[in-house]
Amino acid sequence: MSLFGRYLTLWVSLCIFAGIGLGHLMPGVFHAIGSAEIARVNIPIAVLIWLMIIPMLLRVDFAALRQVGRFWRGISVTLFINWVVKPFSMALLGWLFIGWLFRPYLPDAQIDSYIAGLIILAAAPCTAMVFVWSNLTRGEPNFTLSQVALNDAIMIVAFAPVIGLLLGLSSITVPWDTLVISVILYIVVPVIVAQILRRRILDGKGEGALNDVLKIIQPYSLLALLATLVLLFGFQGEQIIAQPLIIALLAVPILIQVYFNSGLAYLLNRVSGEQHCVAGPSALIGAGNFFELAVAAAISLFGFTSGAALATVVGVLIEVPVMLSVVWIVNRSKDWYERGPAVSGKLKPESVSR
Template sequence: MTRTEPLATTAETPSVVAKLSTLDRFLAVWILLAMAVGLGLGRLIPGLNDVLAKVEIGGISLPIAVGLLIMMYPVLAKVRYDKLDAVTGDRKLMVSSLVINWLVGPAVMFALAWIFLPDLPEYRTGLIIVGLARCIAMVIIWNDLACGDREAAAVLVALNSVFQVLAFGLLGWFYLDLLPGWLGLGEGEQLDISMWKIALNVVIFLGVPLVAGFLTRRIGEKKLGRESYESNFLPKIGPWALYGLLFTIVILFALQGKTITSQPLDVARIALPLLVYFALMFFGSFLLGKAIGLSYERSTTLAFTAAGNNFELAIAVAIATFGVTSGQALSGVVGPLIEVPVLIALVYVALARRKKFAPTV
């Protein structure tokens, strides 16, 4: 993929669809197949999840880290870093993103967790942890597929990363320990997670590909010129973003395939509030962006950065605090099970609404 504009024309120009690569044309199919392959491997190969889980450093899964780095690098190499000041100067976008991600998002997940799972405290706590972990990785792909603003995505993801390091522990204490007591909902719980582990998560999943993408852009433009860099080099590395995505999905679901398939009713209970959460966060943010005068590209970026969650961090926190077999960990695992197909569907929803926005000048 050289860019993701071809997806936007899928419903409009059949002749263009015929020119798309097989990978691009059937993207949703490949993602669903990757999920099925991962679940099947995790279910059919005894001990596979244990083997994969042991390949880690500092609590970070190396297979997942490799997949995410491969996935994010090509997209971040496409970002025009000399245009980031145009994003940071957009106060409506910046303020809206901070409010939605760090005030609205956690509160919405807290409310949904208590509404849908009042009798299942472990799953409820796991969902609240998912709501606290704002997305810094896969959102880059969803945004790019929906033709969102790459530069805006880079800035908002970096902003989320800073706040994640500073605010995750504080919000965890507020929503899991303090607020339930205030509301008379029972005794609270405490998270056992250090700021260092959160910072390490941010450095690996965002810092490394961001630096690599920035250096590639800078050196590439210096040697080739911007036009040649974008027309010749980027198309060569573009498909690797989706290869990395599919690899990550297979590994992720292979890790948890047995758990997910052995507890279908529990998965369904956890999935329902997640579906409502993704819908509320995406459509609410998308409509807010249009209402305050943002372009389609920036409204899309705002919506995906609001709807996505950092499932790597959520799972790591749940396992570190409550154990690998805990209900809290299962909630974290169900997160990407629901998020991946839902957000790929929302890519097409966003593209279908593109014509409702005024053309970008």
Template structure:
């Protein structure tokens, strides 16, 4: 056992492992918000249910993200300032949320709810995809060299993240099947449980540890694994729709 531990230390030193763990904590503590709309749409999920899910996660992030991250990183002996965590939540959650509320109120007041839901929202159908691509480009601009220099580390970080994603999806999706919920509820329920708000996790990791830090690399690996894995889960959910037709 001692020899195996020594071999592991030659791959990843304790200090490096701590920073990788910090990145994984940031990923796990940031529940998915915007991207779940994409996964829900691809599985023909219930739009109203998806909105409620996202709203719930926004509330969780607003009130629980900072204390959860502070606690979990504290357990791992990683010291992080409250100010940086609060500022990240304000920039990436509070401001977009407030902007969305104000936009809805103004448009509905001027042109009505029907125009807002049937016309205005569809003007931004491609915005999420474009935003995701730009985010990925920016992340890999900063992390490309680090990713190429640490292929083994990428695998060691990616494997548990992939296993976790499949496990959480299977658990949520399976429970929905057991309690006989329709697939348009079960699919987004599994998706939102399995996915993360990786933009927030990456931003916090960069703010706390720097763009070339191991913690930022761990969150970047989260991006690398999440998109293809979630698309795989979308395919699985769509193939299993027949299982959710109850007599």
């Protein structure tokens, strides 16, 4: 993991303070940035988000979809978690904690927006960071690549309907035109651009050149993320200063959701007899979020100053330490996992005893 990735929580925390401070010192600058819109799309933020998303998608090879059948158990479990359990469980957790238990401690006008942000976060399966998590669990790289490629392909057609359905169930008005524009702008177009760039690099200089390009542009992708966070907290500063517990309260359903979904994916893989090197990344893909896309969609749908934008940013804040804890659990429980009846029957005796 790169220096930026390893200390992402620290950088995000610094961005919170920097954004709040700059928002108070230079409110005119932030309002000018916020007003630079075309068809409800903020141009500076759109540029930053493209810088975030396209490098992530350069890693994805859609040709890997040919390998899906090799890992059908792990693929099935992860798809079930990502597209059936995770968005709906987050909608339930959002309603339970934000809409009910924590309601007295949150600004009433933003309650629905906070819930919407949590739903958007849960509806975007992890794309880029999962390659890091998979490597840390000694995961099967071909499974990870094929699962991410499949999730990205599904996201193109399912992201908007899932969000629309769950926001409708939560009695939140869905701006369908903005949602469709967001999907096109932040999923469809970046996927096309990334695949064209990927093909040109591979055809010209091969896999090594692609890895070199990724190493060069990855820091800029994370810098774009951090710059976006500074802007967001520049607009959110007054809310946070008035009620500093907001971030902690929003983190509660996100934490529960991560551990619930990763644990469920891990157990379902064990019951199905999938090997541990697939179950590990499956659990992490099931728990992780494509927070760059979630931030972009929340801003497009509800604006800079919305509770939805803030809720997705909390997901960024806790991403690294929480996912590293899941990696630790997966690695430490390997012996227990391989003692499962469905798994041990498929392993050679020497691999079980190791």
